[in-house]
Amino acid sequence: MPTVPQMRRVVITGMGAISPLGVGAEALWQGLREGRSAIGPLRHPDAHRLRVKVAAQVPDSFDPTANIEERTLIMLDRTSEFALHAAREAIAQSGLDFSQNDLGVRTAVVVGTGVGGENTQDEQSKRLYADNSPRAHPLTIVRVMTNASASQISIAYGLRGPTFAVASACASANHAIIQAAQMIRYGMADAAVAGGTEACLTYGALRAWEAMRVLADDTCRPFSINRRGLVLGEGAGIFVLELLEHAQARGAVILAEVAGVGMTADASDIVMPSTVGAAAAMTQALADAGLAPEDVDYINAHGTGTQANDSTETKAIRLAFGAHADRLAVSSTKSMHGHALGASGALELVAVIGALRDSAVPPTANLDQVDPACDLDYVPNVGREMPVRAALSNSFAFGGLNAVLALKRAP
Amino acid sequence: MNDTTQQQVFDIIAKQAKIDVATIKPESTLKDLGIESLEAIEVIFDIEEHFNITFPDQQGANFDSDTAQSLVDAVQTALDEKAAAGEGSK
Numbered sequence: 001m002p003t004v005p006q007m008r009r010v011v012i013t014g015m016g017a018i019s020p021l022g023v024g025a026e027a028l029w030q031g032l033r034e035g036r037s038a039i040g041p042l043r044h045p046d047a048h049r050l051r052v053k054v055a056a057q058v059p060d061s062f063d064p065t066a067n068i069e070e071r072t073l074i075m076l077d078r079t080s081e082f083a084l085h086a087a088r089e090a091i092a093q094s095g096l097d098f099s100q101n102d103l104g105v106r107t108a109v110v111v112g113t114g115v116g117g118e119n120t121q122d123e124q125s126k127r128l129y130a131d132n133s134p135r136a137h138p139l140t141i142v143r144v145m146t147n148a149s150a151s152q153i154s155i156a157y158g159l160r161g162p163t164f165a166v167a168s169a170c171a172s173a174n175h176a177i178i179q180a181a182q183m184i185r186y187g188m189a190d191a192a193v194a195g196g197t198e199a200c201l202t203y204g205a206l207r208a209w210e211a212m213r214v215l216a217d218d219t220c221r222p223f224s225i226n227r228r229g230l231v232l233g234e235g236a237g238i239f240v241l242e243l244l245e246h247a248q249a250r251g252a253v254i255l256a257e258v259a260g261v262g263m264t265a266d267a268s269d270i271v272m273p274s275t276v277g278a279a280a281a282m283t284q285a286l287a288d289a290g291l292a293p294e295d296v297d298y299i300n301a302h303g304t305g306t307q308a309n310d311s312t313e314t315k316a317i318r319l320a321f322g323a324h325a326d327r328l329a330v331s332s333t334k335s336m337h338g339h340a341l342g343a344s345g346a347l348e349l350v351a352v353i354g355a356l357r358d359s360a361v362p363p364t365a366n367l368d369q370v371d372p373a374c375d376l377d378y379v380p381n382v383g384r385e386m387p388v389r390a391a392l393s394n395s396f397a398f399g400g401l402n403a404v405l406a407l408k409r410a411p
Numbered sequence: 412m413n414d415t416t417q418q419q420v421f422d423i424i425a426k427q428a429k430i431d432v433a434t435i436k437p438e439s440t441l442k443d444l445g446i447e448s449l450e451a452i453e454v455i456f457d458i459e460e461h462f463n464i465t466f467p468d469q470q471g472a473n474f475d476s477d478t479a480q481s482l483v484d485a486v487q488t489a490l491d492e493k494a495a496a497g498e499g500s501k
Contacts (some may be wrong), residue, residue: 050466213452215469272448 003039008212009095010181010258011410013096013247015238016089017350018082020056020233020337024089027190028237028337028347029354030341032362033383035350037336039219039231051210053217055201056233056338058082058385076369077117078199082236082343084156085150089094091157095252096191098157108189110180111148111238112172112343114194116146116165116206117164122202127179149197153238170302171395172196173237173345174403178261180241190243196346202346206232216304217245221341222303222332222364223310223378226373233338237346244411245348252408256353259390266400274317278302278316280338281402283304286320289406291390293324296406298391300348301378303332304339314392329386331379335365345395349405356409416490417483422458424479437480447475458482465487 017024020038021031031038041047042055064081065073069086076084096106097125120143127133142148147165154163162183166176173196180194203395209215216229247254250346262284266277302313310332318325340347355361359385367380393405413432425432428444436443442452451474457463466485 211452211456213455213468213474215468269448390472 003339008185008187008245010184010241011244011247012239012255012353013242013252014085014090014092014094014311015353016093016239017148017234017235017237018058018062019237019340019347020058023085025237027218028350032333032336032351032359033358035336035363035365035381037219037382043059044201044203045208050203050338050375052206052215054219054231054398057201058235062135072152072156072348075139076327077143077148078118079113079117079119079197080143080149080152080200082234083111083195083197083238083275083359084152086197086236086238087153087156090238091193092238094242096240096242098159100344103191104158105160107159107160108161108180108183108192109191109195110166110176110194111153112166112168112174112176112342112345113146113149113214114167114169114172114198115200116229117144117148118202118205120144122204125204134307149264156191159193167342168401168403169399170339170341170344170403171352171397171403173262173349174393174395174405175239177239177258177345177349177405178263178403180294181258181261184241184243189244192241193238194241195236195238196343198341198343199232200236200341201232205381216305219366220305220335221316221366221368221373222301222305222335223374224367225351225369226311227305229266229306231338233334233340233344235295235337235340235343235347237343237344237350239346239349239382244286253267256356256410258405258409259370259408260285260287260291262404262406264290264402266402270400271398273312274400275312275315275319277400278394278396278402279319279403281326282320282394284391285404285406289390289408291340291406296321296324296390296392297386297388298328298352298355299328300331300352300391300393301330301332302396303331303334303364303396304393305334306324308398311371311408314376325376328376328382329361330376330377331362332357333366345393345403345407348393352391352393352407356407361388369372412442416486419461420458420483420486421479423461424454427454433466436477437477437483439479440476442475450477462486465492490501
């Protein structure tokens with residue numbers, strides 16, 4: 001990755017989340033830290049005829065209408081509801097006022113999502129094909145479009161900088177955060193609102209996942225030999241990224257530094273992961289951050305709980321870190337918040353920020369039987385108090401797309 | 412074992428692998444026949460559609476390593492279960 005001279009540094013000054021562990025980034029972090037899994041029986045009107053038995057779903061206590069005007073609400077798919085609420089939390093925490101000094105003009109919005117407005121799509125398809133209605137709802141397009149979340153955040157806060165969606169399946173959130181960080185580093189923006197959102201537990205999508213036969217019927221057991229696949233989740237994580245000097249000048253509380261990024265493609269199989277591609281993304285992120293392997297204490301793994309991912313990712317970590325791999329704490333928080341696809345990297349960034357800030361690594365839940373092919377320290381079942389100087393957050397998507405963030409403690 | 416079931420399953424496999432059905436032996440795995448990863452899941456889907464059955468989930472295993480005979484057996488089991496369920500409901 002080319003390094004620009006006198007690189008502008010990027011920090012995170014706000015985080016927000018809507019997740020299966022509840023409303024708010026702190027609810028998510030405290031749950032993960034305590035090793036609480038939000039995976040449970042699937043709640044869905046068609047659950048009785050689906051083979052999918054479990055999921056990690058945002059609790060019903062989430063009220064999408066809270067403090068959102070009616071005229072905005074009608075525009076929102078569940079995906080955008082999650083994103084807008086998470087953005088509001090992150091922006092409030094950052095303390096930024098985008099109307100001051102034209103900051104809105106210098107602020108980007110980049111939101112990752114795997115599929116966009118899936119609930120609206122499913123609902124309107126049912127209306128047309130099953131109910132034989134002659135017309136779709138007039139707001140179908142503005143709810144479904146993948147950029148809806150980014151646009152709604154831009155409109156709500158008057159953010160007029162570069163604004164767009166990023167789609168790379170399960171790596172969408174990390175790719176989005178990387179785009180935002182790079183724009184700040186290269187001087188295209190001074191702040192950014194970025195993250196990922198997903199809400200795709202529809203009948204159609206669940207049937208499609210069933211057919212791929214990668215879903216666990218019990219729970220998500222990353223790195224455990226009895227793992228039976230991934231568990232679908234949903235939610236959003238949104239962050240305020242800011243130029244370090246900008247944050248320091250206004251005395252903002254800095255949560256962490258986005259120190260480096262790595263992006264690669266496997267260019268091999270559409271679904272089977274590659275050790276080389278994943279390792280290359282980690283190596284790039286380390287180099288970009290100016291970190292030696294020994295500087296890193298924690299990796300939030302992609303850790304889906306599929307047979308293929310967990311052993312491949314283990315080999316990739318060994319390839320990228322060499323002997324230091326044995327001294328790393330590695331955990332998959334998907335064992336608790338499920339796999340929220342395009343939002344997963346964002347939910348996991350909340351875990352990484354928590355680890356850096358509170359010197360506490362969240363565990364890998366449900367790891368009860370060691371797999372000889374997965375031979376790292378996965379912090380099984382119980383979180384660990386330990387200083388974390390720097391950490392990586394891995395996302396590896398179907399399509400062979402890898403995006404890795406390197407985070408450091410707040411400077 | 413019903414030869415007809417076997418023939419139908421082998422035909423589906425041959426079509427996906429683009430090979431002569433005569434080259435498929437009961438002990439051939441899908442991988443032996445050049446069918447891997449997503450293609451193997453397509454074979455499973457084609458078989459389910461053809462017989463109107465649903466295989467139980469098989470997490471933790473690779474379909475690539477399934478033998479042609481094991482698929483035939485699984486189809487027969489599913490057909491038998493379907494028949495039994497049909498009788499039970501009468």
